[in-house]
Each structure stands twice: as structure tokens, then as C-alpha cells.
Amino acid sequence: MLWLHLGMPKTGTTALQSYLRNNVSALSDSGLRYMEAGRRRPEGDDRPKVSHNLLAFHMNQSAEPMDKYREAVAREYEAHGSKACLMSSEMFYSADLERLAQIFTEIPAREMRVVFYCRRYSDFFEADYKQRAKNGRLPANGSALIRDQLAKIKAEPHSVSFSGAVSRIRNAFPGVTVVPALYDREEMLNGNIVDDFLNKLGVSRPGGEVASEPANPTLSRAASEAFGVVTRAIGRKRSRQLRRQVPKEPIMFRRHDVLEPEERAWLDTYLTEADEGFRAEFFPDRDTLFKPVWLSPDEVRFRRDTPDEIVAFKQAAEIVFRMALGE
Secondary structure, eight states: OEEEEOOOTTSSHHHHHHHHHHTHHHHHHTTEEEOOBTTBOTTOOSOOOSSSHHHHHHHHHOOSOSHHHHHHHHHHHHHHTTSEEEEEOGGGGGSOHHHHGGGGTTSOGGGEEEEEEEOOHHHHHHHHHHHHHHTTOOOSOHHHHHHHHHHHHHHOGGGTSHHHHHHHHHHHSTTOEEEEEEOOTTTSGGGSHHHHHHHHHTOOOTTSOOOOOOOOOOBOHHHHHHHHHHHHHHOHHHHHHHHTTOOOOGGGBOSSOSSOHHHHHHHHHHHHHHTHHHHHHHOTTOSSSSOOOOOOHHHHHOOTTOHHHHHHHHHHHHHHHHHHTTO
């Protein structure tokens, strides 16, 4: 069986892929082949990358056919098809799936599974905004971007809904079985993405059960935007290194500080309704895809661009700038 893992982004994909690459031999003994095709260039003998992003890069940067990758995937699958063969990239979720499907034309549809994790709509919106901010890819007015994105979602819910994702997958991969999963640590096997994912593939984690991996604390919007300023000055690599050293200052960590409470409630309700058919097909035993969100009193009062938020950005910026200067 060949499993194609699409992400979605911000669902623990990097942690999963790091584990897979670091445990290739042990996982092979457990019945999982983390495919090398697509993690290294067809003509190269370099060490395989952590993920299959090379395929997405090729599609984004070149109009050349996918033949070399198709041939490499077919050869490797023929040699290891008795195992659960896996290819993984969160970039696949938003890629041109019909072009991606060209790589798998020699794999029978009955032998393929396409899996992706679904994250609560508002949580993904927030995580995506902060990722853009940290990478220095926000426009001057972040709040305007938020309003524009919400307006686009209202006009075209199918472009971001899970039912829309399933439709795009089925159009590109006719006859393939789609396996969505919910990204909720409280409901995952052992509370982590690795055990939960391997369980779906029918593979035991080598060494038996392992303690749950702790969730990384979430940077605040203020800290994310401050790092964006630094990223544009010193580059993404150095900025990522600094983010691993963020001091435990309350101003630097916060959740539910991108969308205002009314926006969050609207987004989750609107897309939940758009995905009712998706829920009924894949999760019929659940009344709703995601449990209700509990907001603290401070989170209920949160509003963007208030004097308090401006002060928070200044404080976060001072901390980040001092880190960048080595103070």
C-alpha cells in the first residue's frame, strides 16, 4: 500500500517527518518504508531530505515533466510494496494535485491511500497568520489582511473547507481512498502525531509506547510580527535560530490573539456548516468535527489594534531586537 500524506500545514507534519527520517531502519523492520523517491533528486546520491517537498518545489519551479520522479517512485514501490510505503509533504495540500498525480500513474488506485489531518478552522487561520508574520511575509496592515481573508472565505468556502480538499483529491486521484483525520491532541493516540499516524498505517512504533511529546508553546501575534521585522533584516535561518531561544516572558506567548472572538465564532460556524457533508461521510459518529472552544475572560475581551496591543508589540519587539543584537 502506498500512503500519500498531504499535511495539512500546521498539523505536526515536521515533527512526524523528522521522526520518520531519524528512524528509517527501525520503521522498516516494523513494516514501514519511508520512500526515498521524492526525498532526493532522481539523479542525485545525496542523503534523503526530511520530507518529499522536492516534488512540490519541482512543480512550482519547473514545467518539466514528472517522468523521472514517476519512474523512481514506481521502482521503489515495486521493490517495497509489501510494506506500508509513505510519502509526505505538507506542501502537497495546496499543490496542483492533478500534476502531482502524474507521479503515481503506475500505482493502482486500489493500492493508494491519501491521508491528511484536519485542524480547527480558526486555529489554522491563526497559525497560518503567525507563520506568515514570523517569516516576514505580512503586508504593512496585518488587520486588513485578516479582514480580506475572511471575506474571501465567505465568498468561496469551498476553497478552504475539508470537503473542498476531498473533492480536489478525488478529481486528481480517481478511485483512491481518502483518509482524513482530526488534529486534536486530546483525541490522538498517546496524545501525539507520531503514534496516531503510525496507528492509522497499521505500523507499531519501534520500541513500544513512548511518552507524549509536549506541544510547543504558541508565540503571540506581537512576538510573531516582531520576529517578522527581524527576519527581513537578518534572514529566515537566523530568525528561526533565535525563535528557539525565546525567553519565557508572558508577552511572547499567547493564543487566540489573531481573530477577535466574534470572527472566530463566525469562521468556525460558517465552515462547519460548509463541511456538514464531509462530517457525515467520514465522521458520522460525531455531532461536530471539533469540540467547542473555551476562551478565557482575557481572550473574550481581545480586540486587535488597541493601545494595549500596540504596547505589546513594542515590548515584544524590544525583546526580539535585543536577541538579534546578542544582548
